Amino acid sequence: MSSVSTVEPQTRMKSEDRRELVLEAAMGVFGDYGYVGATTDQVAKAAGVSQPYVVRMFGTKEKLFLEVLHRALAAMLDAFRTALHGDPSVELERRMGLSYFELLKKHGLLLSLMHSFVLGSDPVIGAAARWGFLEIYSFLRDEAGFTPLQAHEFLSNGMLANTMISTRMGDLVDEDPRVREMLEACFPEKLGIVLELGKLHRPAAR
């Protein structure tokens, strides 16, 4: 079961819709294999179009990735923003946490971001990742009104969570009791959901 579903044979489509489809597919593939590891052909297959067409649409693989990155960031900020203005009877922390879990459902979203964060040495992707990170921090400070300390707390919890998801620590949950304990500390009361999502998002072998 792959996280990237293949799409039916090519019918003519409005370019906006097709673009959407390809971006969606790309997010999944980049999430699974990283910017360098992913191939435009995998993206094409996942979107049900030909490889050259993918390149044609976005110019280069790099530009495609940047677009994915941009969307992932936007979606994330959007989710947090929604949480921010959500039901005030629920604690803000909790609302943000729930948004985060919504994001997890879009598997490639977090993973594509994570891959970009580790590419700081790449002149193009790295720069984009830095500005993206800063955007998140600025949101927390300026829009959400967090103190630097609160922002740090929020980000560190998030990063550890993201790392564990990227590493697929859930796959080890039955191998060693320590893993369950660790994941429970990291995802309080949400272990079940995380493990479920982890099962769904297993990429096919290349």
Next chain:
Amino acid sequence: MSSVSTVEPQTRMKSEDRRELVLEAAMGVFGDYGYVGATTDQVAKAAGVSQPYVVRMFGTKEKLFLEVLHRALAAMLDAFRTALHGDPSVELERRMGLSYFELLKKHGLLLSLMHSFVLGSDPVIGAAARWGFLEIYSFLRDEAGFTPLQAHEFLSNGMLANTMISTRMGDLVDEDPRVREMLEACFPEKLGIVLELGKLHRPAAR
């Protein structure tokens, strides 16, 4: 200025020493470009040997990376262990923190680890990364005597720090005042050192 220094023309060497040299070089290159992005040729150049020889020594690029990963993990645990049994008049938190900064000096060490953590979908590297992560957690619990909560705290702070270093957020420190604030929250009293290290470890363009 590259983080990977090139080595003088080839003289015959004891295989153990040469191996050491290549592994050292590989750690730097993998740290800068990631497992997929790094080439055996880059490693070879950095170590001052021929590309086929690198492959010859380790069989495959994958095996080379696994070896690097193994060493990075070992070095990390070693550093933490030393800190653990260090001067008891200094607070444990502080000792561990200092060890962490020692590790930062070996640029490729943290970065290679980070790259492995994001490759959870890779059947070989991903598995190794998971066990490595678990090893660190187990150390914190079993040897350092941390509670799950303490371990979580330690790991989340570490992961955020690692991510910021991977992303090279320091490169943005003069572009936006928020960046300095953020880094200060993340590396209390150590901002200067981090920025210095960041400057040293800038890889050459490919």
Next chain:
DNA sequence: GTCTATACCAAGATAGAC
């Protein structure tokens, strides 16, 4: 708007000499 065919290059791995 989308495909097929293909050029072109980079990179891992192998063979074999020294």
Next chain:
DNA sequence: GTCTATCTTGGTATAGAC
């Protein structure tokens, strides 16, 4: 123990047809 030469594969990108 180490190199040079080379095979092979896979992957991005281009050309051009439909």
